[in-house]
Amino acid sequence: MEKVRVLSARFDLPDSHTIEVYLRTGGYQALRKALAEMTPEAVIEEVKRSALRGRGGAGFSTGMKWSFVPKDSSKPKYVIANADESEPGTCKDRVLMEKDPHAVIEGILLAAYAVQAHLAFIYIRGEYWYLKERLEYAIEEARAHGFVGANILGSGFSCDIIVHPGAGAYICGEETALMESLEGKRGYPRIKPPFPAVVGLYGCPTVINNVETLASVPPIILNGGDWFRRLGTEKSGGTRLFAVSGHVARPGVYELPMGYSMKRMIEEDCGGIRGGKRLKAVIPGGSSAPILTAEEVEQCTLDFESLLALKSMLGSGAIIVMDEDTDIAQVVYRITKFYEHESCGWCVPCREGTRWMRKLLERLLRGEGRPKDVDLLYELARNIFGTTHCPLGDAAAWAVYPAIEKFRADFEKYVRAAAVSVSAEPSDVPGARRLLVV
Amino acid sequence: MLSAGAKEKIQRIIARYPVKRSALLPVLFVVQEELGYLPDEALHEVARWLDLTFLDVETVVSFYTMFHRRPIGRYHIQVCRNVSCYLCGGDAIREHLERRLGIRPGETTPDGRFTLSEVECIGACSWAPAMQINFTFYHHLTPERVDEILASLP
Ligand SMILES: Cc1cc2nc3c(=O)[nH]c(=O)nc-3n(C[C@H](O)[C@H](O)[C@H](O)COP(=O)(O)O)c2cc1C
Numbered sequence: 052m053e054k055v056r057v058l059s060a061r062f063d064l065p066d067s068h069t070i071e072v073y074l075r076t077g078g079y080q081a082l083r084k085a086l087a088e089m090t091p092e093a094v095i096e097e098v099k100r101s102a103l104r105g106r107g108g109a110g111f112s113t114g115m116k117w118s119f120v121p122k123d124s125s126k127p128k129y130v131i132a133n134a135d136e137s138e139p140g141t142c143k144d145r146v147l148m149e150k151d152p153h154a155v156i157e158g159i160l161l162a163a164y165a166v167q168a169h170l171a172f173i174y175i176r177g178e179y180w181y182l183k184e185r186l187e188y189a190i191e192e193a194r195a196h197g198f199v200g201a202n203i204l205g206s207g208f209s210c211d212i213i214v215h216p217g218a219g220a221y222i223c224g225e226e227t228a229l230m231e232s233l234e235g236k237r238g239y240p241r242i243k244p245p246f247p248a249v250v251g252l253y254g255c256p257t258v259i260n261n262v263e264t265l266a267s268v269p270p271i272i273l274n275g276g277d278w279f280r281r282l283g284t285e286k287s288g289g290t291r292l293f294a295v296s297g298h299v300a301r302p303g304v305y306e307l308p309m310g311y312s313m314k315r316m317i318e319e320d321c322g323g324i325r326g327g328k329r330l331k332a333v334i335p336g337g338s339s340a341p342i343l344t345a346e347e348v349e350q351c352t353l354d355f356e357s358l359l360a361l362k363s364m365l366g367s368g369a370i371i372v373m374d375e376d377t378d379i380a381q382v383v384y385r386i387t388k389f390y391e392h393e394s395c396g397w398c399v400p401c402r403e404g405t406r407w408m409r410k411l412l413e414r415l416l417r418g419e420g421r422p423k424d425v426d427l428l429y430e431l432a433r434n435i436f437g438t439t440h441c442p443l444g445d446a447a448a449w450a451v452y453p454a455i456e457k458f459r460a461d462f463e464k465y466v467r468a469a470a471v472s473v474s475a476e477p478s479d480v481p482g483a484r485r486l487l488v489v
Numbered sequence: 490m491l492s493a494g495a496k497e498k499i500q501r502i503i504a505r506y507p508v509k510r511s512a513l514l515p516v517l518f519v520v521q522e523e524l525g526y527l528p529d530e531a532l533h534e535v536a537r538w539l540d541l542t543f544l545d546v547e548t549v550v551s552f553y554t555m556f557h558r559r560p561i562g563r564y565h566i567q568v569c570r571n572v573s574c575y576l577c578g579g580d581a582i583r584e585h586l587e588r589r590l591g592i593r594p595g596e597t598t599p600d601g602r603f604t605l606s607e608v609e610c611i612g613a614c615s616w617a618p619a620m621q622i623n624f625t626f627y628h629h630l631t632p633e634r635v636d637e638i639l640a641s642l643p
């Protein structure tokens with residue numbers, strides 16, 4: 052497959068974040084074209100044709116999502132760029148906003164034109180404060196050139212953009228929790244339906260997309276939806292930014308076409324497993340995606356369909372690579388601790404379940420596991436799955452039970468270690484082990 | 490309690506939003522930047538500006554990890570404990586920081602210079618292990634790099 056640089060085309064240019072460089076390299080031409088030659092409906096049609104699917108996690112068709120916004124609503128409409136990027140393993144939006152903030156801004160303006168929104172927000176995680184400032188500066192540059200604000204390029208269309216900081220809560224990346232947070236409340240997810248396209252921010256129709264999704268829109272408008280779709284697979288159009296981390300020789304953020312071989316990415320683009328070791332496992336779409344074995348990686352391609360067939364998901368495009376020395380139980384423990392910490396506490400299976408799983412894992416890792424603990428952990432995860440108010444609970448379960456199915460020995464070895472230490476333990480330490488009952 | 494500059498900044502922020510309450514998080518950041526943390530008096534004042542109750546503000550503050558209700562050290566060292574950093578030796582970085590500073594995560598050095606925190610993924614996975622000191626990112630950490638960074642802080 053041909054490697055074209057669409058999203059990362061400007062990444063290596065000096066001062067790529069400035070409007071001068073952006074304009075010199077075709078920037079804001081798509082906005083010009085849309086405002087001068089295209090109706091909002093035509094913009095949506097082009098995005099539909101591109102087979103662009105959301106880069107934030109769920110992979111929903113972007114054009115389809117935009118078409119759900121009611122045209123006859125008397126309420127104001129909003130566009131939100133989701134820049135909360137907190138899924139473990141994911142650091143691609145950060146690079147995109149740092150290197151090419153104007154691509155995000157132009158994508159937001161095109162989305163706003165398509166659904167006729169006059170105010171847009173970039174909700175960015177608070178830890179990315181330097182990027183908040185960079186985006187605000189870029190918005191002012193764009194305003195000075197007539198791309199943002201009232202009557203953009205004399206078209207009669209107006210749109211402003213506010214950069215809004217999050218304050219350290221993973222759950223606020225979930226679209227409805229994000230809206231609650233943007234309304235100045237705790238980030239508790241809302242019940243869906245209604246979906247944000249109909250009832251979103253302030254109860255008004257709202258389009259919410261990941262920043263990378265939005266940054267893909269200007270090249271689609273400029274070069275056509277068919278061009279973009281053909282870069283990837285039939286159902287997963289275009290290229291995508293993959294954040295590769297863990298035990299590869301060259302971790303980094305790589306732009307690759309959808310449908311590219313995962314094995315080739317690891318071996319060629321990332322220089323293989325570091326230290327000449329063998330591959331053990333990959334978590335393919337951020338911590339929420341079920342883990343893959345080395346054999347599964349052999350047949351995996353980087354597109355939504357392939358990961359679905361492997362009962363995992365491409366999620367946020369974060370590829371976490373683990374070598375043969377990795378202890379999967381330790382990895383699962385880190386991830387479970389994360390979900391426990393980030394559970395918003397709204398519903399019981401997630402709030403209590405993640406805590407219980409973390410405690411079980413701690414007991415195992417301390418070498419104090421009981422023979423049935425691995426089964427208990429497995430059952431617990433199965434029972435969390437599908438019973439929670441939002442997908443965070445499912446994600447926590449998905450991090451655990453497929454890992455036990457595929458790497459059971461990594462968990463069992465702690466039980467065996469415990470069995471040995473139990474027999475060696477004096478029986479008259481009153482309650483010593485009882486204290487740790489979960 | 491706040492400087493004139495901060496108050497002006499806050500008024501500008503509030504004016505931008507279609508609904509006043511939306512300004513809550515950004516306003517709290519301005520207050521925290523000025524005072525270093527968010528004491529009760531500040532929350533009362535924020536509540537007044539945004540037509541909210543103290544409780545409205547307090548429940549929001551307690552939901553988000555980046556807000557501090559007590560003073561913290563001048564340098565807030567936030568070391569990542571999540572999976573990508575773990576795979577690349579993040580634990581050794583945290584242990585090194587604990588030894589160097591003589592404190593555990595959640596604690597502040599007696600001179601008030603450093604607070605150490607273990608945090609979840611900070612979006613530096615491809616450049617692990619990583620930490621943030623206040624808002625600055627530090628990547629590809631080794632114990633030696635950590636020593637250099639600490640020594641370079643004014
Ligand atoms: C717990 C949780 C966290 C999420 N975090 C993010 C995030 O940080 N960034 C993001 O773009 N989407 C995140 N999402 C997905 C959003 O809910 C939403 O699907 C996405 O912003 C839609 O944009 P897209 O269609 O362009 O992907 C998260 C979802 C869940 C359930």
Ligand code: SF4
Pocket residue numbers: 222240393394395396397398399401402439440441442443444445
């Ligand atoms: S699943 Fe977890 S994060 Fe989602 S609403 Fe329930 S408690 Fe909150």
